[in-house]
Amino acid sequence: MSVEVRNLIKKFGNFTALDNVSLKVESGELVALLGPSGSGKTTLLRIIAGLEFPDNPEATVAYYGEDVTRVSASHRKAGFAFQHYALFRHMSVFENIAFGLRVRPAATRPSDAEIRQRVDKLLKLIQLEPLAKRFPSQLSGGQRQRVALARALAVEPKVLLLDEPFGALDAKVRKELRRWLRQLHDEIHITTLFVTHDQEEALEVADRVAILRDGRIEQIGTPEEIYDHPASPFVYDFLGNVNLFSGRVKDGGVVIGETEFELPGKTGEVNAAAVAFVRPHDIRITREPSGTKTFPARVIRSNAAGPVANLELARLDGGDSFTVQLSKELFQELQPKAGEQVYVELKNVRVFSDDYSI
Amino acid sequence: MPAKNIVGKKTRVLPGFHLTLGYTLLYLSLIVLIPLSAVVWKTTSLTWHEFWQVVTMPQALAAYRLSFGVSFLAALVNGIFGLIVAWVLVRYNFFGKRIVDALVDLPFALPTAVAGITLAYIYGPHGWIGGVLEPMGIKVANTRLGIFVALTFIGLPFIVRTVQPVIEDLDPELEEAAASMGATRWQTFWRVIFPVLSPALLTGFSLSFARALGEYGSVVFISSNIPMKTQILPLLIMSELDGFQIGKATALAVVMLVISFVLLLTINILQWWTSRHQQHN
């Protein structure tokens, strides 16, 4: 266990940023803290770094079993990369990276030659050797982020903490840099936590993803686990586009309009109003009805630009509108036009209600 | 882990909060707050009746009228010309613009005594400007007009420096939109630009007015300092002090302090309102 926090509570005035949060991170793991703004993810990361402190005395933060709850940030040996990099604007790239070594007490400070060697190695790692003498203002956003990472790594931290590491970058650089981060992590295997509000980023890069909502961890698991088995409507909604169908739960299934869909593995006698969640790519469209498994809908709009085609449909029986994603091939075959009627089949239907969820 | 690495119960990442805030409050109290409270202490040695007599004596009433009237006029003139200067500095290019821009702050940087003797000299009967005006029958030095000149001089930067950044931040699309809807340049200025500038203009006016009310050094040389005629309020306080009438001077100082605090409050509210207004844009 490399990082463990227990029972963290943190309030800012009336706003509860963290509401009794506990989290364990294994050694060498890359964990994403994912959530909307205000969910407490950055506060959690800052408490782990020692930049904020929990309100309640029983809260604990431990690195490799050592209690660091009341240890100041400067003695925790965490590497932290700030959302807007926080590079020292009056220092060159080289001096930024060397800073953590230069401020060590004389007894443990490496010699100038050693510092040079270590910074050069890090510059090589981030592929910015030619820019060592530049100042932060002369770098692009992606380069600044890499310098910020190198600076955090220079002190040989026990854990690496990244706050929205790609948040301020444009889409293309984001994708490049997150792949680079994953490769870097596979090389150096340092325990890493990073905060993001981008679910695609979290699912692509992380070993495990913790989803936060209103100061609580809603669910934690591998990307596959949380995507395929979301624990709540919130997680389901947050991890991608989703359609909501109001219906009723019945034994072994859910009834939407007149059509019953099976909920595999579910038994028990319930008959209650419920909302069914279906992802746009889990909806099939046919020209002909197929027994009791489909219901009719009208095409409102179709758009085939991009790698997949998107349709907007409205239920004929209820009026709920929903979106469907289908492959280009299927779209060519069906040629759905606005105003036409089609039949809809739902797969992987999930239902959440207070006492009942699958 | 050594004890010195453990932070206390009240935890902050950056150190020195209590030290710096404590020092700030101590120094503020010693230099500003305690000496200021001496004014209140001294005033309580007067009875209410005595206090009222001092602050409503004819000399004082004349000084209030003169100080308010001339400061208001000076701030008004600065409002008009300051707006023009700020506009010209932001929007147009001309030879010597950078020097003019730097010079605007001269009244801040020039000691008031220097400004005082200089203005008194050039507007005096033998001065560069006074020598021209006096044969025409316009006397400046030793008249109320002289006080006006001095107060205009010292208030000039306030308007320019509060309005200038707002003109810089004006969204060009606003004016383009107005122009595209057929507004003339004059209509655009009055209906689109002026309303955006007006809070800053009002703030600058108040700052300039407040500075003029308290001004001493630049006025003392150009004013003949005749009671009831050319004696502004700070000069009246000074003449009471010179006559060792400390109680009287303190009573008048209380009136000035109250006026200053009301103006300070007004300015703070205006600035708060301006910043809120700008955020909404």
Added chain:
Amino acid sequence: MSAIHLPSRQGNSRHSTTEPAWVRRSLIAIALLFIGAFLVVPLASVFAQAFAKGAGYYWQAITEPLAVASIKLTLLTAAVAVPLNCVFGVAAAWAIAKFEFRGKSLLLTAIDLPFSISPVISGLIYVLVFGGQGWLGLYRDADHPWFPWFQTWLNDHDIKIIYAVPGIILATIFVTFPFVARELIPLMQAQGRSEEEAARVLGASGWQTFWRVTLPNIKWGLLYGIILCNARAMGEFGAVSVVSGHIRGETNTIPLHVEVLYDGYDFAGAFAVASVLTFLALVTLAVKTWVEHKNAALNAATENS
């Protein structure tokens, strides 16, 4: 309440909508005439009058013993007031810009107070505290003081504050009190805390963070605050006039010496000494323009990230 938070001026883009040429020229002419009449003419006249009786007289006026004594006193006053207000300014800006606490806006208003008070009152309050009829004066002559040793000490050492050098220094500290703080607070607020936090996480101590990260970032603003504070400290007239006592050669600062010469109809001498202060003002303006340029360049780095 002063010139101290002047924004940088760069955004000077040409607008597609602009005034007719005759309007532009008229406005430029009005602005230049106004600036000329109110600023350039006085500035030129200082130097013209200073040299009205020739360079020899000028040199004599600024090197005569009384002038030298006033220059020494002014330098001493600034040498005490500026460092004290500088330390205060940095401490206040650190507390206000880097931390959140209740009553912050009240504190900011209190720091601004000396700017909104007439110089005459700034001097008067020290007369009320230390003068013969003031707090300490009454204490000193009281029959039953609270701290007898303090009374004895004051009497033994014959400590004089009002109408003496300490009063001049105190009044100067008061009128220049906000300059450094007002320059640094907005600057440090705009720069935020993240660079300091980064330094802390990287293991820097509090002092290391301040000296290596904070100070280099605020050095131009600090320099500008010091320059402004110094200009006002050397040029203050009203407040110092109240507490000085006007003893020639002892308690006259440069501006007070100028007054003495002017009132004695030695105009060339008065303007000669005044030209020294005017030169200081011009240097202040030059440094201000330069510092604004430097600050804009330094801050551009973080703003466009």
